[in-house]
Amino acid sequence: MTAVLEVNGVPEEPDHVRQIRRGSLVNFWQALRSSKKAIVGSGILLVFTFLSLFPGLIAHDNPSAETYLPSLGTSSAHLLGTTSYGQDIYAQVIYGTRVSLLIAIVAGLLTTALSVVIGVSAAYLGGFADGVLSTFTDIFLVLPAFPLMIVIAAYSKNGGFTIIIAVLVVTGWSYGARQLRSQALSLRNRDFLLAAQLRGERKWRIIVTEILPNMTSLIVASFLGAAVYAVLAAAGLQFIGLGSVNTDSWGTMLYWAQNNDALLTGSPLWAIVPGLGIGLMGGAFALLNYAFDEVNNPALRPVRRKAVSS
Amino acid sequence: MILEVNDLCVDYVSPQGIARAVDLVNFSLDAGEFLSIVGESGCGKTTLLFSIAQLLSPPAELVSGSVTFKGENLVTLDKSSLRAVRWRDFSVVMQSAMNALNPVLTIRAQFVDVMHAHGQKNDVESDKRFAEVLRLVGIDAVHLRSYAHQLSGGMRQRVMIAMALLLSPDLIIMDEPTSALDVVAQRSLMVQIKELQEKLGFAVIFVTHDISLVSNFSDKLIVMYAGSVVEDGPTREIFEHPSHPYTQGLLSAFPSIHGPKVRLKGIPGSPPSLTQLPTGCPFHPRCAYAMESCSTVRPPVTPVGDVKVRCLLFENAEVHVGSD
Amino acid sequence: MRHFIRRTGFFLVTLWAALSINFLLPRLMPGNPAVAMMARFHGHLNGGAIRAMEIAFGVNTKSSLLSQYFTYLGNSFTGHWGISLTFFPNSVSSVVLAALPWTIALVGVTTVLAFVLGTLIGIIGAWNRGKLFDSLLPPIFIVLSAFPYFFLGLMAILLFSVKLGWFPTSGAYTNGVIPAFNWSYISDVLQHAVLPGLTILVTSIGGWILTMRNNMIGTLSEDYIRMARAKGLSSRLVMFNYAARNAILPNLTGFGMSLGFVVSGAILVEYVFAYPGVGYMLLQAVVNEDYPLMQTLFLFITVAVLLAVLIADGVVSLLDPRARSSK
Numbered sequence: 001m002t003a004v005l006e007v008n009g010v011p012e013e014p015d016h017v018r019q020i021r022r023g024s025l026v027n028f029w030q031a032l033r034s035s036k037k038a039i040v041g042s043g044i045l046l047v048f049t050f051l052s053l054f055p056g057l058i059a060h061d062n063p064s065a066e067t068y069l070p071s072l073g074t075s076s077a078h079l080l081g082t083t084s085y086g087q088d089i090y091a092q093v094i095y096g097t098r099v100s101l102l103i104a105i106v107a108g109l110l111t112t113a114l115s116v117v118i119g120v121s122a123a124y125l126g127g128f129a130d131g132v133l134s135t136f137t138d139i140f141l142v143l144p145a146f147p148l149m150i151v152i153a154a155y156s157k158n159g160g161f162t163i164i165i166a167v168l169v170v171t172g173w174s175y176g177a178r179q180l181r182s183q184a185l186s187l188r189n190r191d192f193l194l195a196a197q198l199r200g201e202r203k204w205r206i207i208v209t210e211i212l213p214n215m216t217s218l219i220v221a222s223f224l225g226a227a228v229y230a231v232l233a234a235a236g237l238q239f240i241g242l243g244s245v246n247t248d249s250w251g252t253m254l255y256w257a258q259n260n261d262a263l264l265t266g267s268p269l270w271a272i273v274p275g276l277g278i279g280l281m282g283g284a285f286a287l288l289n290y291a292f293d294e295v296n297n298p299a300l301r302p303v304r305r306k307a308v309s310s
Numbered sequence: 311m312i313l314e315v316n317d318l319c320v321d322y323v324s325p326q327g328i329a330r331a332v333d334l335v336n337f338s339l340d341a342g343e344f345l346s347i348v349g350e351s352g353c354g355k356t357t358l359l360f361s362i363a364q365l366l367s368p369p370a371e372l373v374s375g376s377v378t379f380k381g382e383n384l385v386t387l388d389k390s391s392l393r394a395v396r397w398r399d400f401s402v403v404m405q406s407a408m409n410a411l412n413p414v415l416t417i418r419a420q421f422v423d424v425m426h427a428h429g430q431k432n433d434v435e436s437d438k439r440f441a442e443v444l445r446l447v448g449i450d451a452v453h454l455r456s457y458a459h460q461l462s463g464g465m466r467q468r469v470m471i472a473m474a475l476l477l478s479p480d481l482i483i484m485d486e487p488t489s490a491l492d493v494v495a496q497r498s499l500m501v502q503i504k505e506l507q508e509k510l511g512f513a514v515i516f517v518t519h520d521i522s523l524v525s526n527f528s529d530k531l532i533v534m535y536a537g538s539v540v541e542d543g544p545t546r547e548i549f550e551h552p553s554h555p556y557t558q559g560l561l562s563a564f565p566s567i568h569g570p571k572v573r574l575k576g577i578p579g580s581p582p583s584l585t586q587l588p589t590g591c592p593f594h595p596r597c598a599y600a601m602e603s604c605s606t607v608r609p610p611v612t613p614v615g616d617v618k619v620r621c622l623l624f625e626n627a628e629v630h631v632g633s634d
Numbered sequence: 635m636r637h638f639i640r641r642t643g644f645f646l647v648t649l650w651a652a653l654s655i656n657f658l659l660p661r662l663m664p665g666n667p668a669v670a671m672m673a674r675f676h677g678h679l680n681g682g683a684i685r686a687m688e689i690a691f692g693v694n695t696k697s698s699l700l701s702q703y704f705t706y707l708g709n710s711f712t713g714h715w716g717i718s719l720t721f722f723p724n725s726v727s728s729v730v731l732a733a734l735p736w737t738i739a740l741v742g743v744t745t746v747l748a749f750v751l752g753t754l755i756g757i758i759g760a761w762n763r764g765k766l767f768d769s770l771l772p773p774i775f776i777v778l779s780a781f782p783y784f785f786l787g788l789m790a791i792l793l794f795s796v797k798l799g800w801f802p803t804s805g806a807y808t809n810g811v812i813p814a815f816n817w818s819y820i821s822d823v824l825q826h827a828v829l830p831g832l833t834i835l836v837t838s839i840g841g842w843i844l845t846m847r848n849n850m851i852g853t854l855s856e857d858y859i860r861m862a863r864a865k866g867l868s869s870r871l872v873m874f875n876y877a878a879r880n881a882i883l884p885n886l887t888g889f890g891m892s893l894g895f896v897v898s899g900a901i902l903v904e905y906v907f908a909y910p911g912v913g914y915m916l917l918q919a920v921v922n923e924d925y926p927l928m929q930t931l932f933l934f935i936t937v938a939v940l941l942a943v944l945i946a947d948g949v950v951s952l953l954d955p956r957a958r959s960s961k
Contacts, residue, residue: 150928
């Protein structure tokens with residue numbers, strides 16, 4: 001049996017508990033590294049990050065320059081052919097990686113930040129404040145996100161990067177906020193928090209140094225989920241022309257491809273390739289999210305079966 | 311002898327390594343006998359219980375050994391024969407009735423499932439049986455219509471016991487059925503279980519971490535530590551003359567209401583992680599009588615009177631360590 | 635019962651929030667975008683209709699913000715949603731009510747189908763853990779459901795319409811065919827519904843399969859499952875009556891959450907296939923700056939979602955006795 005150490009009459013976290021916490025971080029990293037899903041997901045994202053940072057290394061043409069003959073098929077000069085405007089599709093796809101990835105990450109981070117602030121505050125403030133924040137969260141949870149995005153974007157004529165990020169965050173934060181609030185609530189009643197309070201720590205310090213570290217896995221999972229959401233929703237908005245139609249993102253490529261009936265007029269790659277890109281990027285985040293889930297919940301891990309000897 | 315467990319080994323397989331939760335366990339049980347398995351949390355007693363009842367699930371695996379119940383080895387029995395034997399010949403009472411009862415079905419529906427699974431489709435006859443078993447545990451038959459969450463803790467536990475009695479099994483396996491109850495309810499449930507046992511004649515395997523709870527009720531006692539059986543014998547004998555140092559430690563940790571005021575001695579240290587068992591005897595790091603050989607040799611089973619002990623102290627026959 | 639009333643109350647609050655958003659948005663945007671839109675109506679509408687729109691969008695009106703708000707709310711609840719620019723001079727309500735049945739049929743049917751099939755496959759997947767069925771399933775569907783709905787739709791058109799010619803590329807029925815209750819019309823409609831329907835089905839089923847599978851796995855580790863095994867019950871009984879009946883509950887409660895994806899998917903699929911449902915109309919309205927139509931469609935979609943959530947809630951309390959106990 002373990003004794004509870006008391007320092008000046010106040011309970012302190014026993015050594016072996018701290019070791020278990022550190023140990024579990026190492027275990028966690030090991031488990032993540034051995035997960036095939038995590039490897040594939042992060043591999044894809046690494047490739048995309050590389051493409052975002054150094055597009056010029058892979059593609060040699062200016063993506064928006066309309067210098068070539070329109071609607072060419074594939075060739076060694078144009079790996080994926082050209083658009084109806086004479087732009088090199090291959091260059092567009094490569095340069096488009098940056099915008100799409102940026103949207104996913106920025107929107108993902110901002111959405112998660114908002115979710116954390118609202119969710120944890122609601123849990124910690126309790127009472128009336130919690131009631132208000134929770135109802136606010138629930139309203140945004142139920143309001144259909146895509147139509148809301150469409151309506152907001154429709155009123156802001158010129159679209160652009162900021163508007164897309166803004167509508168993604170406004171519509172996406174509520175899911176994470178609810179999950180984080182639940183977890184924060186369950187943590188709130190645990191003994192180690194009572195111990196922190198007895199040690200005399202201030203409320204906000206308790207939140208930052210005790211509660212949040214225990215929520216890191218949920219926060220990371222929220223970010224990954226928000227990133228998937230951002231990729232798909234941004235693509236959807238751009239596809240119907242509500243993103244800025246002058247940027248090079250994949251969704252916008254799909255918009256122009258659709259408007260020029262790419263499928264029917266024989267330049268299907270114009271639509272197929274950016275679509276694949278969106279799917280891969282969203283899929284990569286989703287795989288990482290799934291791998292994360294598995295590591296956190298051992299019951300979900302892949303099962304090995306062995307025969308019983310007797 | 312209705313149950314014989316031979317060299318049973320159960321492992322938990324995880325990315326961190328293999329934990330041996332049950333290590334070469336041997337014991338036997340006669341008809342109508344009350345056997346208690348006692349040990350700290352994490353010593354493997356619940357795993358042992360589930361491995362006997364063939365209820366293990368991944369990552370736990372029954373690696374070797376046999377469980378012979380009424381002449382049949384349950385480990386190698388085919389699925390449909392095993393299913394027929396279940397509940398009819400041996401049943402299980404779990405620790406938390408709240409978790410062991412299906413939350414979306416009525417009590418009656420769960421009773422009916424048992425009857426139908428064993429070929430008794432006459433619901434009118436079954437209803438009589440339901441009322442009978444409920445009466446045995448002191449519960450009104452009206453609760454057949456209730457859901458698990460509508461009953462109190464003690465009532466739920468009794469319902470579980472009633473369900474275990476449905477097909478008049480020869481053996482009932484109980485996994486700490488009283489831990490979730492308060493002290494008074496615990497005692498009253500124990501008394502009831504003992505009465506039922508004497509009346510209906512079934513054998514009991516009772517798992518608990520509370521050795522004082524079973525002192526009056528069980529015929530035989532098994533003490534487990536880190537997956538091994540360290541002491542196995544008649545309850546009275548073990549209580550009066552505990553042999554293994556761990557058993558002595560357990561007994562001296564509980565105060566006696568009637569006896570003189572004695573300073574309580576705990577057992578220093580903590581139980582080992584099952585993935586990193588000490589070499590030799592698993593108890594030696596905490597043992598006051600540990601010798602050199604204890605860290606290298608795994609003690610074999612040695613008989614001391616009617617009791618079987620796994621301790622090198624007794625290897626050279628008739629050495630008896632005093633208890634105080 | 636009390637729970638139900640609280641839920642309905644919450645939904646009314648949400649509806650109010652949606653109405654308020656509709657009211658505030660044009661006023662919040664720099665240089666009220668409704669002004670330009672209204673200019674296109676001038677000369678084509680009588681004074682009363684114009685005045686109603688001025689109040690709804692806060693253009694040119696002398697009344698206070700608060701009184702505009704209440705008039706707007708009043709009009710909304712009485713079905714006075716204005717005239718549609720895109721389909722001038724039809725009223726917004728007539729356009730919406732014409733589009734509604736198409737969406738309900740296409741999206742409603744496929745969503746329910748996706749839920750039912752997805753749940754079943756998820757149950758079987760969880761029960762057969764470790765076997766081929768289960769190791770292939772999750773990865774395929776994670777990746778598949780990460781692809782945007784419309785992309786699969788485009789691919790489907792490419793493959794089945796353009797290349798193979800099996801199905802038409804767009805619309806709900808062939809132009810010129812007269813709607814009637816005979817087989818030729820119905821089969822025409824069905825033919826047009828196959829590709830959009832399959833697209834929605836394939837992309838949305840993945841989520842159900844995965845969540846049901848994960849819920850089942852969680853449920854299967856519960857004590858009452860072990861008890862059911864101990865009682866000697868058959869595998870099928872344990873899987874359905876003990877495991878699935880419990881595992882499906884979080885899915886149903888989460889049904890409301892997933893509706894967001896269903897709606898977005900439906901809108902995009904209708905767009906790609908030019909299917910004249912509510913989603914397609916919404917996008918037409920956006921392109922044409924037809925704000926009265928746009929706002930009303932937004933409201934309808936919100937109401938539809940709220941109703942669906944309410945129904946899912948009802949199903950949950952039917953299946954879960956704990957939800958029925960007064961809270």
